Amino acid sequence: MxxxxxxxxxxxxxxxxxxxxxxxxxxxxxxxxxxxxxxxPTSIRPALDADQTQLAGSYNRHADAVRALNASVQMSPTAGSAYSGVIHQYHQVSGFVLAARPALIRVIGQAPVVATNIFDMVSDGQTFRIFIPSKNEFLVGPTQLERATKNPIENLRPQHLLDAFFWTPIRAGDPVVLEQVEAPPARFYALSVLRGSGSNLEIARKIWFDRADLRISRIQIYGPGGRLDSDISYADWQEVPPASPQDSVAPPPVNDRSAATQLIFPRTIRVARPQQDYQLSVAITKLALNTDIPADRFSLMQPAGTELVNLGAGQQEPQP
Incomplete structure (x- = not known):
């Protein structure tokens, strides 16, 4: 026991x-x-399929469809960027963007609450004009002037935003290369549009399509020698109500490829300019596309008593 x-x-x-x-x-x-x-396996989103012709057609339809833009925006500059030299004391700036093809754009940035202008910029495709009230300066120069200056304020260019809103169509004879890019959990198609001929081809643009929905998520624009000039990201694509007949710009041609499609537009755009060392995020809060914008809305005259800075001439001239 x-x-x-x-x-x-x-x-x-x-x-x-x-x-x-x-x-x-x-x-x-x-x-x-x-x-x-x-x-x-469920963390990787299902990927849609498309070929080069379909992707190029989708891009061209959007490029053809957007002919004018009138938007209220919130702009957020990256710290240390050229834009922060103007609005460094604000985390976010309200503003307005007007744009019309082929190359007209006006961008107004305003201080929060008080709604006073921080900057006012216009470009007609040949010349840009920028008024900075806090500096009492009026900047003028050719749009092709892209050299970085010691004064970061002089790197601002309204046409950089124009490139983000209005896309250059892919022409029938443009050499195009299609590739698939894996960036888990995302997958992309990338269309590289080339310029030149024969053995002198170089990249002009790279267009990224998110294979989750085949919408464009990124466009990279290259300068001579493969220099990356603009890196533009797009997100939050939404449908845009059609403009009323009395507000619309001239109707597109009969063979316009955009006529049969519902117009959509991204509400979040980020523009990175590595050569000028700045980034700007633009959130669109109110949008009207293809409305008639009077020509005088793109006119910006030098205010009396301000200093004229002629960037093309590389010198400053006092207001007469």
């Missing part, structure tokens, strides 16, 4: 020891599992 009692006591001790260590083993097992991450 004593022997049987000893065996029962031993079994109880073993059970108690195992029960006491069970939480520790479970904790250790949990720690070990947390160190190893295996991607779930």
């Amino acid at each position: 004593l022997h049987a009692r000893e065996k029962r006591l031993t079994r109880r001790l073993i059970k108690l020891r195992f029960t006491g260590t069970l939480p520790l083993w479970l904790a250790l097992a949990g720690c070990a599992a947390s160190q190893k991450h295996v991607a779930s």
